[in-house]
């Protein structure tokens with residue numbers, strides 16, 4: 001076994017990825033499968049069916065028998081408890097949770113805020129995207145004395161600076177980064193690590209229309225162009241850019257003393273001042 005395999009090989013590691021049929025979570029799943037992990041994708045029955053994502057990953061990784069799917073709405077605690085039982089029965093006990101559920105639904109001036117949509121975005125990113133799965137998994141690990149478990153949350157550029165017009169999303173993603181720190185500190189006594197990844201701008205299902213005006217020509221919206229102009233690398237992220245950091249944070253051997261950090265993967269977006 002090479003030194004790299006010793007450090008980053010994930011044989012015997014069982015991972016749950018919520019929102020697993022999404023663009024970013026799906027790429028993370030691919031990387032973890034390529035390193036030998038077993039992965040269970042959790043997703044809703046609507047929009048992007050989780051079984052389609054499982055089938056696609058079997059094709060791209062050849063990981064037949066190591067990738068599973070569970071249909072669950074992570075915004076409901078009882079459903080998450082049930083999904084964890086189902087996952088343990090099919091894949092075995094997970095020791096890694098990637099909180100991939102999230103997204104935005106609203107954009108506009110603050111005085112025009114649609115209160116219901118604001119609440120929905122908070123629920124999507126904070127409750128379904130972190131609080132409920134983290135509560136259920138941490139309780140399971142602590143009660144069963146499972147140590148060396150790990151959680152990865154998905155933050156955003158909006159966790160650091162409120163991007164214009166998306167105050168609900170920005171507030172929710174700031175909460176994600178704050179809870180990453182709080183959970184890391186609290187769970188360390190149980191051997192559980194909690195870290196985050198803050199992607200820059202990647203074209204996903206939820207933000208495509210906001211960034212790209214014409215898919216055939218690649219013409220960008222004004223907002224899409226402004227983002228590129230503000231990104232020193234001058235491009236959107238490619239989901240492959242997220243894979244190395246995902247593997248690093250999941251691997252206990254590579255990052256076993258790392259907790260409470262959120263790593264930006266943003267082509268330098270956060271460094272841009274003028």
Ligand SMILES: NC(=O)c1ccc[n+]([C@@H]2O[C@H](COP(=O)([O-])OP(=O)(O)OC[C@H]3O[C@@H](n4cnc5c(N)ncnc54)[C@H](O)[C@@H]3O)[C@@H](O)[C@H]2O)c1
Nearest residue numbers: 019021022023024044073074101102103128201202204205
């Ligand atoms: N795309 C980007 O540029 C970008 C940038 C920064 C952060 N993020 C974050 O990364 C994460 C993934 O984003 P993406 O672009 O891949 O999004 P996506 O829309 O492609 O994937 C999200 C998935 O979560 C699922 N989902 C939503 N609510 C759910 C629920 N309650 N229960 C179960 N599944 C649910 C959706 O059906 C979808 O399949 C999100 O947290 C997003 O906020 C994305």
